[in-house]
Amino acid sequence: MRIVGIYSLYFAHALAVWGVITSLIAITKKDLRGLKSSERTLISIFFLTTLSTLVLIFSFLKDDFSIKYVYEYSRHTQPIIYKLTALWGGMDGSLLFWEWLLSLYSVVALYISRRKIFNLLPFTTFVLFLIQGFFLFLLSFKTNPFSPLLNPDGSVVPEELAKSIDGNGLNPLLQNFYMAIHPPLLYLGFVGLSIPFAYLISALWVREKKPLYLQPIRYFSLFSWLTLGIGIVFGSYWAYLELGWGGYWAWDPVENASLMPWLTATAFLHSLFMERKRRLFKSFNFFLVVVTFILSIYGTYLTRSGVLQSVHSFGQEDPSVPWFFQLGNIFIGFMLLTLILSVVVAILRWDILKSPLSIESPTSKESMVLYGNILFVIFTFFVFFGVTSPIFYRIVYGKELHNGEEFYSPKAIPVTLMILLVMSIASVAPWGKGNKEVFRKSLTIPSVVGILTTFFGLLIFYSNHDLWKVVIENKKSLFYFLVLFALSGFSVSVIVLEFFRGIKKNFSKVKNFLKALYFTLRENPRRYGGFTVHLGIIIFCVGVAFSSTFQEKYEESLFVGDSFIADGVIFQFASLDHDDFRTDINKVNELKIWATVDLFKNGKYVGTLTPMRVHYKNTLETNQPPSYEVAIKSSLLKDYYIVLSGYDTNEKNGVFTLFINPMVSWLWIGSLVILIGGIIAMMKARRIE
Amino acid sequence: MKVKLIIGLTIAIGSIILFFLIGSGSSVKVFYQTPTDFVKSNFNNGERVRLTGKVEKGSVIIGQDKLDLQFVLIDANEKVKVHYRGTIPEAFAEELEVVADGRQINNIFEAKELIVKCPSKYESKLDNKEVKR
Numbered sequence: 001m002r003i004v005g006i007y008s009l010y011f012a013h014a015l016a017v018w019g020v021i022t023s024l025i026a027i028t029k030k031d032l033r034g035l036k037s038s039e040r041t042l043i044s045i046f047f048l049t050t051l052s053t054l055v056l057i058f059s060f061l062k063d064d065f066s067i068k069y070v071y072e073y074s075r076h077t078q079p080i081i082y083k084l085t086a087l088w089g090g091m092d093g094s095l096l097f098w099e100w101l102l103s104l105y106s107v108v109a110l111y112i113s114r115r116k117i118f119n120l121l122p123f124t125t126f127v128l129f130l131i132q133g134f135f136l137f138l139l140s141f142k143t144n145p146f147s148p149l150l151n152p153d154g155s156v157v158p159e160e161l162a163k164s165i166d167g168n169g170l171n172p173l174l175q176n177f178y179m180a181i182h183p184p185l186l187y188l189g190f191v192g193l194s195i196p197f198a199y200l201i202s203a204l205w206v207r208e209k210k211p212l213y214l215q216p217i218r219y220f221s222l223f224s225w226l227t228l229g230i231g232i233v234f235g236s237y238w239a240y241l242e243l244g245w246g247g248y249w250a251w252d253p254v255e256n257a258s259l260m261p262w263l264t265a266t267a268f269l270h271s272l273f274m275e276r277k278r279r280l281f282k283s284f285n286f287f288l289v290v291v292t293f294i295l296s297i298y299g300t301y302l303t304r305s306g307v308l309q310s311v312h313s314f315g316q317e318d319p320s321v322p323w324f325f326q327l328g329n330i331f332i333g334f335m336l337l338t339l340i341l342s343v344v345v346a347i348l349r350w351d352i353l354k355s356p357l358s359i360e361s362p363t364s365k366e367s368m369v370l371y372g373n374i375l376f377v378i379f380t381f382f383v384f385f386g387v388t389s390p391i392f393y394r395i396v397y398g399k400e401l402h403n404g405e406e407f408y409s410p411k412a413i414p415v416t417l418m419i420l421l422v423m424s425i426a427s428v429a430p431w432g433k434g435n436k437e438v439f440r441k442s443l444t445i446p447s448v449v450g451i452l453t454t455f456f457g458l459l460i461f462y463s464n465h466d467l468w469k470v471v472i473e474n475k476k477s478l479f480y481f482l483v484l485f486a487l488s489g490f491s492v493s494v495i496v497l498e499f500f501r502g503i504k505k506n507f508s509k510v511k512n513f514l515k516a517l518y519f520t521l522r523e524n525p526r527r528y529g530g531f532t533v534h535l536g537i538i539i540f541c542v543g544v545a546f547s548s549t550f551q552e553k554y555e556e557s558l559f560v561g562d563s564f565i566a567d568g569v570i571f572q573f574a575s576l577d578h579d580d581f582r583t584d585i586n587k588v589n590e591l592k593i594w595a596t597v598d599l600f601k602n603g604k605y606v607g608t609l610t611p612m613r614v615h616y617k618n619t620l621e622t623n624q625p626p627s628y629e630v631a632i633k634s635s636l637l638k639d640y641y642i643v644l645s646g647y648d649t650n651e652k653n654g655v656f657t658l659f660i661n662p663m664v665s666w667l668w669i670g671s672l673v674i675l676i677g678g679i680i681a682m683m684k685a686r687r688i689e
Numbered sequence: 690m691k692v693k694l695i696i697g698l699t700i701a702i703g704s705i706i707l708f709f710l711i712g713s714g715s716s717v718k719v720f721y722q723t724p725t726d727f728v729k730s731n732f733n734n735g736e737r738v739r740l741t742g743k744v745e746k747g748s749v750i751i752g753q754d755k756l757d758l759q760f761v762l763i764d765a766n767e768k769v770k771v772h773y774r775g776t777i778p779e780a781f782a783e784e785l786e787v788v789a790d791g792r793q794i795n796n797i798f799e800a801k802e803l804i805v806k807c808p809s810k811y812e813s814k815l816d817n818k819e820v821k822r
Binding site for chain 1: 694718
């Protein structure tokens with residue numbers, strides 16, 4: 001079985017190299033046979049990687065521990081769902097999955113361009129072969145997921161013996177629904193972003209005049225942007241549920257690695273819109289798509305190499321490997337290659353890229369998108385700086401720099417607020433020179449609403465003692481909050497007015513609110529999908545602002561029967577229970593210890609929370625404490641988030657950490673609204689009579 | 690018209706950058722240090738630092754309420770006494786690599802944050818110990 005997996009990878013790699021040659025022939029000789037061959041090669045690679053992925057999945061299901069990767073990330077009693085998701089539990093399998101997705105995307109891209117944008121095909125396949133060749137090279141020679149299990153002395157564990165042993169098991173932290181689906185979503189986004197890159201660079205190369213190719217680029221970008229975004233949110237949700245520190249975002253390099261391409265992809269989507277509408281920003285667009293692609297590779301590299309100190313420590317590099325064959329350096333080489341290819345194409349086709357900046361007014365929609373995109377680039381730049389500067393500090397000064405929340409937040413907050421400002425105005429700003437009078441008029445109502453929400457917010461702060469105490473201590477945060485209130489009021493009213501106008505127009509025809517809403521969306525899905533996404537962004541940002549500023553933390557050591565009061569709620573420690581510790585861990589997946597905490601408000605019972613600790617095979621064997629399973633009582637205004645930080649089952653003692661996190665649910669709601677908006681924006685426009 | 694446009698764009702982009710610079714303020718740099726570096730640099734003059742080292746065997750004292758922790762952080766040459774109040778991290782144990790974030794106050798390192806360097810989110814622990822690649 002293992003052999004089939006290995007050889008299909010080798011063969012796929014050879015085909016990718018062959019593909020590079022045939023596509024080069026197709027480009028230079030304009031030979032249709034070269035193109036035909038490239039197409040078939042691309043499809044064959046897809047079948048081969050599918051085969052080897054299936055082999056790996058099958059090996060997991062069959063508990064084939066003669067494969068090292070399976071041994072490391074699975075065991076007999078692991079639930080089937082986690083045997084499946086163990087496919088991306090480690091680096092080797094993740095890269096295989098990455099490559100499989102790319103080969104799938106490539107076939108889809110091929111199918112689309114064969115019918116619509118035939119001219120781009122040779123160069124597109126060339127770029128895709130290059131990328132796939134890179135990953136297949138890694139998979140074949142560097143991170144082969146089918147490597148055999150080795151004894152400590154380096155000899156291969158015989159297959160007969162491998163049948164009698166049990167695997168190591170998936171990291172308990174990853175045995176969670178959201179973590180299980182978080183990597184594939186991220187990868188869908190990461191990988192998907194290579195298609196717009198391939199298309200755009202090809203269009204530039206062949207000097208494609210017809211803008212037809214922008215449409216598939218838009219679909220691929222929007223889809224990747226959405227999945228990457230959902231992936232990031234699922235990751236934060238997982239961190240919130242599983243890590244037990246009460247937060248959802250730590251500015252960890254791994255998180256930043258996924259944030260950066262998302263930011264540039266957001267900018268790219270906006271300038272793509274300008275290119276479609278106005279033939280603007282051609283060079284900026286190209287810059288963004290290249291940066292986004294390189295950042296998605298950089299993201300894969302960051303999470304998988306040993307260059308950064310982080311809570312999630314990374315795979316260490318073996319010092320006996322020569323420098324040019326170290327994983328990090330292979331990645332750097334590939335990124336440089338991509339960069340060089342892009343720069344060369346950009347220089348050779350500069351006559352097309354250098355479209356004059358034909359913006360007619362600094363207050364036009366075009367200008368707003370330009371400002372917004374500059375802000376996105378600045379945002380990306382300082383995140384990049386934050387992630388990368390420790391590497392330079394180590395090389396230059398020999399010191400280990402730490403860039404934590406206090407590095408990022410002071411920069412992220414003003415930039416985000418300015419993005420919100422530009423976003424608010426952009427929705428109403430006119431195209432081109434526009435009509436200044438109309439523009440001014442359309443600003444009136446939103447401005448009034450913005451001022452009202454600011455005062456309303458100030459009033460809420462002033463009337464609530466706890467909130468006021470926090471913001472008065474930190475004047476800067478008060479200022480930021482007031483700006484946020486003003487912009488939220490402004491923006492939301494702009495969006496509501498737009499929807500109102502659209503619905504009103506249709507309502508006169510159909511006399512049914514829901515139908516009118518549906519027709520409005522259907523007639524102009526891009527416009528209204530965009531507004532919906534913007535609405536989600538506002539909800540999200542308000543959630544982030546409140547939850548990060550007003551978190552409260554309580555730590556209490558209690559015996560069964562004790563209670564404590566927080567936020568006017570009595571938390572009573574009712575009982576401490578556990579599974580039978582004598583149970584053989586080899587027969588079950590987990591052993592639990594759980595506390596029952598009853599909540600009372602104004603003398604009335606309002607709910608029960610059961611924070612848990614869970615032992616898995618590998619936590620027991622390595623003498624680690626059991627994993628956290630936090631309990632959360634969530635509402636629109638606040639989450640009660642309780643962790644069983646310590647316990648003593650003999651003395652019936654429990655140590656609890658309670659976080660009161662205001663408005664965290666707004667993050668999840670905002671994300672859902674963004675998702676809905678994104679889906680709307682992907683629909684086809686339809687005239688409705 | 691062209692001149693006006695350029696001035697407008699410059700002001701807009703300039704204010705973006707200016708606001709960004711003001712907003713970012715002065716950020717203090719925080720470094721990772723080993724106990725040896727830390728002692729050598731005169732306890733970093735009381736400045737905040739992320740101290741990384743191993744928890745010395747037999748040095749851990751946990752308070753009665755399980756929210757108070759004292760231990761000695763070591764590397765090959767030096768030792769630093771660390772105090773921490775709060776929830777003790779899930780994976781904290783003797784002889785493990787930890788990061789203590791805080792500063793030296795009156796001959797003891799007061800940690801505000803304690804992070805245990807777990808083997809990894811992705812890599813399993815046995816991987817490093819028993820099975821060699």
